[in-house]
Amino acid sequence: MRSDNSKTGIAIDGLNVWFGEGENRVDAVVNACFTVPEGSSFGLVGESGSGKSTILRAITGLTPTWSGSITVMGKNLGRSRDRAFYRTVQMVFQDPYASLHPRQTVDHVLSEALYLHGFDNPDRRITQILGDVGLSRSFRFRWPHQLSGGQRQRVAIARALIIEPTTLLLDEPTSALDVSVQAEILNLLTRLRKERGLTYLMVSHDLSVVGHMCSDMAVMNRGKIVEMLTVDHLRALKATHPYTRQLLEASIQKRRETAQ
């Protein structure tokens, strides 16, 4: 698959990821192919164990055992990732309670990212990014245990964005949060993508969240992409694969029952 480099944010072709060797080998992702245009938002949907998070981990280099081709912003990725890669791609993890160092203040977390990537003027940048993610200046010297789940996720997003990447990998960024807080974080992500022209690759088990955030999506089941569809197809309930229909039914049925 050849694609125009200036337009493609992420291109995955024939990606396989496995864990273990010999008899214990588990194929977590089998022959995954998809492309995410630059500046757009793509969703990976599926149940736990379907391999959707594994794809994100393979892109960031957190799983060493993979084959196939991963291209990010026109660069084909090899075994290891260099610092320039992490300048362009950052990840936000699912659990904001586990992804922040408990003994580092917000200021420490943010300045470390800046230091690692050789940015100047940390003071101005930190003030700026905290404002961007909707936290007041008083949060700068707080510890993670002084923050709520939603505030922590804002800090995690600030940590990812402070080095001005072009691509964000979002691994279930709101599934640990209440619906009211989820709305705030999703709005924040929508606004930041618009302002900065970011590319999102988002993993979620919640079809309505993916439907809200993404224009295109891939549905995964047992390591394989079983269906690719656009959000319009999803909204019109035009999914063709039985597994997608099952997922879709499970997520809209609740409401339909209520309406009756």
Added chain:
Amino acid sequence: MTPLLEVNHLTVKFLTRSGVSEAVRDISFSLGRERLGIVGESGSGKSVTGRSILRLIRRPGILEADSIKLEGQDLLKLSERAMRKVRGHQISMIMQDPKFSLNPVMRIGDQICEAYRLHAGAGKKEAREKTLAMLETVLIRDPERVFQAYPHEMSGGMGQRIMIAMMLIPDPKILIADEPTSALDVTVQKEVLEIMDALVRERGMGLIFISHDLNVVSAFCDRVLIMYAGRIVETCRADRLHDATHPYTIGLLNSMPRLDRPVEYLKVLQRDAAWDLAPGVSGIADEGDGA
């Protein structure tokens, strides 16, 4: 007719370094042979309410109430020893994550047998038969294999079915389910809810279903209490949840993304300080209300 359970003016406080924090503030509600949902955000006091019924609030937490009556008997007046007979035997509880509720070094069959033998005083053989039958009622296809298995060999959905089997085997009158399906995938969630629903109906039990998921609660329960900051702010029939009137409930409902109503930005819940101060409402069912 006396309800199965009646909670009057329950308050739960925790002493913290920065003063007293009230997790539950003066709530009253009743439970008949129905499915009662309690919804709210994290920190709204819903789980603490569930635990208070079983008197599982440990010090430095303080539980105060006029009464918590199980079929007319006040649980607050029971000794700790008598209370142990109530837990599991008459009221049992299913927690969110089966991984933390099952003993990891004990075979599943033995754990369920133990629960049954403790409450029914039955022999080993009878307990085994009963356990296998129970595993079958929660739609586990090969009960013999599961009986011999350890909890880590089970998936989340299987684990939660096992918990349901274990909690229902002493035939309690009330089941408290605290976010029983939040850790499960949507497709598995539905199966587990259906199993629980069928068993609760068959046995004419009362169910308290605690969840943060408004859609699940409105589809699955008969009556709903909506909690905010330790108080019940609204109570309504579950199927009318979408016609709720309290701004908090409406705000929660509106903040969910919907496939059929695409918007660029979601509505964000605007909290009003007045909700904190306003007195709560009573969750005691009127005659003819609920199921």
